Amino acid sequence: MTASSRPLAARERAELADLLERLGPDAPTCCAGWSTAHLAAHLVVRERRPDALPGLGVEQLGVARPLTAWSHRLEDRLRTSTPFPEVVGRLRAGPPAWSPMGLPGLADAVNTAEFVIHHEDVRRAQPDWTARTLDRADQDRLWGAAVLFARRQRGGAVLRRTDVPADAKRIGGGGTAVAGEPLELLLWAAGRRDVARVTGS
Template identity: 50%
Template sequence: MSTHAKRERLLLADLLEASGPDAPTLCEGWTTRDLAAHLVVRERRPDAAGGILIKQLASRLERVMDEMRAKPYEELIQLVRTGPPRFSPFSLKQVDEASNTVEFYVHTEDVRRAQPDWTPRELDAVFQDTLWSRLERMARVMGRGAPTGLVLRRPDGRTVVAHRGLPVVTVTGEPAELLLFAYGRQGAARVELDGDADAVAKARGTKRLGY
């Protein structure tokens, strides 16, 4: 049975392949080759992947990233598509689903929405609800860097508080779009912001909320 993570993995691999190694992404300074290298390091080089979050390991991460960037692009795509080796925790279905559903969705959109002619994907209600449940769990952590109070709101009225404070900005959109906003892709997220004009400008201009 296919999982959300598996589906997004294959979609991302196909998109990276079709885009070629030099296409832009929403990840600042990264081409599709850089993004592919990041995905491979994250799953296959735990000795270096910690540098994503731990500053002391950042130099090692960059060295390993350079090694990956030097590989043939086709090899990187194949490593992304086939997934982690059997000994990796990411090879476990439950870990893969928990860790990679959001990761692969966001990075797929990083590639898609960097193109001038992109259009929104039609996502089914089950997947939207899955992304909403992840957002509910992560919102407080991701929103801690927000410069204002921040409430994320679905069109049906369900909300989650990402950051307490005043003034409050309410961001309304489908879960997938709210997730992109919370991951710092504010400029590409199809959302509406309501609140004091200065606060809205601050919330929209924040480079990264959390993560």
């Protein structure tokens, strides 16, 4: 299997691990209050601690609950007790066979947006970052993820692809109209408004 034929989630995982190794544990990210060490620990706990998943799930909904506090304690414990290169090594290796995140089919479905967004969280927090060019197949995959994430937008939204001008999606009652490539729309919908290259937001 060539690099380009590997699933997008697998490629993003590998590239993110490479970037984390290069930057080290103290580099900034686009996640408020998180260094690269925090982000790496989050991704590893997500895949290796099923008891963290409920808390991470309600956090995605913007709800503060005791379960979320438990998930963060697990992340902090890993980050402070395990050398950063080892954490990155676990991230690169992927979930163990017993993890729900390792189930065939599920892993790619739940990891694609996660790894793309967090890869960009690290990339775009660095002073010399530049936008990436993704091929059409990858952008098509991210289009679906962007629409899914935009469903959280209060008041609805209208997403328009600039790489495929006829492609647009109205979510809810419409509301905010935003145009960009699917990667950029996904970042916008995931709350990365300061770094997403979109128009109309």
